[in-house]
Each structure stands twice: as C-alpha cells, then as structure tokens.
Amino acid sequence: MRTARIVASAAIALAATAAFATAAERARTGSNPIVRDVFTADPAPLVVGDTLYLYVGHDEAQRDEMFTMREWLVYSTRDMRHWTAHGPVMNVAGFAWARKDAWASQVIRKNGRYWFYAAVEHDGTHPGKAIAVAVSDRPTGPFVDARGSALITNQMTPKGTHSWEDIDPTVFTDDDGTTWIAWGNRQCYIAKLKPDMIGLDGPITEITPPFFEEGPWLHKRSRTYYLTYASLDRSTQRDEHISYATAPSIGGPWTPRGLLTGSGKYSFTIHPGIAEFRGKWYLFVHNADLAIGDQRGAIGRRAVTVHPLTYARDGTMRPVVQTDAGVTAR
Template structure:
C-alpha cells in the first residue's frame, strides 16, 4: 500500500487526511494512456484480473495450487483508496485463474473500522493464518495489524485473536499514524514464524507458536529507501527482504528494492533496485513465491481500465513476472511487461 510523505501530526486524522490528499491529488489524475480492456487476453498476460481493480498481491503455494490474495480497490472518481475486502484467486498453471470471492472484510475485525490494506496468508500446522493491515477504531487510533485464521486457503477467515496483534502505540518511532501496515509472515526451517511490517520504518518480530502473539522484542531493520510493503522469503541459505522503495532525492514513484542476509536476524545487506515503478502507479507491492520449480514476483500497476474507470492511485491491477537468480544468489533485474508469464522466462 502507499503511503505518504511526512505530514504534521495533529489536529489528528482530519488534518492528516486533508494534507495527504492535497499532496497526492496530482497523482489521482486519470492516466491518458491507460490500457483499454482486451477482449480475449492471452492467458498469463498482464494484468492478471481485468474485471475489477486489485492490489497488494500475496501468493501462497499449497500442493499443486498457487493462491493469490489481493485487496479489492473500489475507489470512485477522485477517491484515494476505498478498500473494504480481500479476495483470493487460484491457479495450477499460472495462466488460468479461478476466483473464489471475498475471504474477509476489514470490519470483520470488530475492533477495526475500515481499510482492507495489504495482507499475507501462510500455512502452519494445517491451518491458514492471515495477517493484514486495517484502521483501528478510536480505542487505538491509527493503522494496526490483525490476524485471522481458516481451515481452508479460500476461507472464510475469522479473527483469531479478538484484538490487534500490533497497534500504532507499539511502534512509537514513526512520524505518522499508518506506520504499522503491510505485514509479511515467514516460517523458518526451525519452525519459528516471524512477521515484518512497516511504512518508512521496517520492523520484525518473532511470533509465539500460537501465531497470535508477539514473542519478545520488536526490532527495527529498515534498509535504504524503505517505504513499505516488505516481503520475506528464503532460497538456499540466503534470506531476502524485498520491499517498495522510494528514493525521495530523485524519484516520485515507488520501485522495488531488496536486501539479503545470512540469517533472519541479519545483518541485512542492501542489494539495490529490483524493478522500476509500476505503470501509472505511485505505489508498488511485491509478493514472491516458488511454484512448480519456477520463481515468480507479483506486483501491481495502474494500467487497467474497467468500464468507464481508468486506473489511478486507488484503482490498481495485479501483475506477475518471472523472478530469476544469479549464481551468487543475487536477483536479476525484473522488467515489467504486458506479456507477463504468457511467454517463456527470459534467457
């Protein structure tokens, strides 16, 4: 998910929202070159889903099926974001997708009042754990991370804790109320599950075996140009932290950068940019998975048109590209394409 440049703290939400809207208003303009709908798109080409706007993709592989969890962008006209629910799709060949419908609404967390922002589902001990960002009610103002659970990857998911896993008050270093967003969860080889998240600051913490409580301290691991959207994965002996980055000195739009480490505890070494910006989109968000021997990176841009609605900051579309590694474990740069995975991987 997005979010903003620095804004003054108070008068609370009304002032912050008005300043944020003013700062980003130029980005809400309808892209003149937004893609028109393709009547018969080639399977595996981008964007993946063309009947609605989707964002913040998070893949999960279960057996011979890849599930993709996304937020549902429903912004109208000049709205910045309007995200009320999460959707899930599945595929067995990366070209043909099945839509399973909504798995949960933001307000299904009774302590939350809005904003179905970025999420990730992981499997552990035969259950499926859903970590996501929402807007907490006024008892704990600001963004918060909730956890839900299901016995099926397609849901329904229900609040597993009855309260937030992380609230804004737990990470007081942040400059704004949406610091605690975009959770990524990862289970290491020893069975320990970790969660990382953040906007402008990146945090990591161990989860207790019950998957609904933080175990120990919250640690900051912010890599260079970190903006939001962290994603943890491991290949061989190397840990990867991939994220939406923003070099404010030279760029307006987010790109994807990454860091690597020999341990989930670090130290993390910055490896540079992995992708450019998403077409017409200020935000971008990575999700990475290995499926049937091939690695993929899921992203979003704002190139889709649905009916009379063109893409914008609150109307994005999920895409996918091949992810490839160099012999030394670093990642090869990813070029975002219209062809996606409808064509073979680049050589």
C-alpha cells in the first residue's frame, strides 16, 4: 500500500512539474502566444526598416459566440521577443458602408503611405462580405477609409458558391512595382491593383489551389512566388491546416506543394502570415490555446503565435511544427 502511495505521489509530482515547465516556457520572452492579455487572430506582419509590425483582429466573443470582431490592433517588435502594443488602428465603424465584422486584414507600404485591406460585412446595398481599403501616413495608424466604398463586393465574384467568399485579402508588390491582391473562401481570386492602390486594374482571376479554404498569403523569395493558405481536406480533416503552392510568376502556373503545418491547437481556423525580418523567416498563425481569466480559447477567442520558417535548397518550405517555444526555439 505504501509503495502504491509513493508511486502515485511521484506521478502527481511529475505531472505538476510538467505543467509548471509548460507555464514557465510560455512565460519566457519570445514564447507563444505573442499576446496574452487579449484574444487575437489573423496575423499579418509588415517589416519597415528595423521594426516588424503585426496587425491582428481582436476576438471579443463571449460565451458561445462564434466571432465578435469590431477592431484591428497592431503590435511592433525590433527583436521578435519584446512586443509593444499600439492599440486599435481602426474600427469597422470607420467604413460607413460596412455593418460589422472586423475580419482578416493586411497592411502594405507603398508611395510613402500605408494601405490597409480588410474583410468586413457590407450593408444591405451589396449583401455579403466585402473588402475595404483604408490609408494612413503611419504604420500604427489611425487609418481612414481610402475610397468611401468597398474595393471588392460579393457581386463582383458571381461564380462563387456563398456570400462570404470575398474575405481575407493579401496584398503583394512585385519587383516591377505592380501590386496584386488575392483573397477568398473556398474560391481563391487574384487581381492587379491600380497605382493609386484603391482600384482594380484589370480582371479578377480565379487561382484556387487544392483544398483551399481561406486565408491566402502571397510572398516571394528569390525567383519563386508562394501562395500559402488555410486548407481543409473535408474527407480526412476536421480542422484547417496550412498548405501552399509555388509559381515562377505571379500569373502562375501554381504548383501545389502540400502541407506546411497541421492545425492550430484547439482551433478550427488557422491563418498564415509570412515575413523575413533581420535575415530570418517567420510564420505567424493562430490557435485557441489561451485562457484569460475565466475565458478559455474557442473558435471566437484565438491567440497569435510565431514560428521559425526555413527553406530547402529547391526553394520549398520545410514543414513547420507549432510549439509554445516560438522564436525561443532558435
């Protein structure tokens, strides 16, 4: 009997030590999640000089709400370990024609200004999700509506299967100075932006890769273009993963490269953001592995994380394992 008690006590002690170690690791500077005092989602990094800015949606869901998102936040770092909060950069109410839903966004710098593209719910004049564009002279905002109307509405993509296909914009400027925007849910679209950054300069083209669900992200490394996205093989997967495709030009053809990561812990959704900063590459995603007070992570209460990203000699991205260690794993 005494031996059994000793074994049980030892097991409890080991479990407590493991739990303490996990908590301690999460508390380390540079570990995940990046933000611990509010729930955040849909990370979008932007590098400006020696600073990386990270734009996120603010999850405010209560109880069993799915998504309650009213504003976008921004954080900055110069070392990938210490993050400074700059507060909200914009509220969805700043788009007078939008009803709600401060969904995924991305900011890009061009012509000396900062251009903010985001998914919102349009009012009854153009039912469905839409993509807005705002502008600021500073990366930390505040941003203001740049055109007074939606850049993209659901009616502009009539071949889509549902009213929320026009979400999750990603914006990319190529070496020749042309800027492209890609977006979508179930269907992935791409179009060139006009030099003024507030209009489309040509047709909308569909480039949907295998198992595309949402959250596209465009970037380029050397001569290779990358389209990274949240994927869902509905025959085998319950939650979104991250997959990617590559191409020799922004116009394709896009070659599927398979999975980059598994799902985010406890989260149905996942959303990639990729950046090179101080000579190293990073992948930002979100999961639902954060508790704040009595609120635990959920589909509408997520947490942004960051992980080292590396490439093989052939230009493919090596699979990323999501950990609590974050950049401290380097």
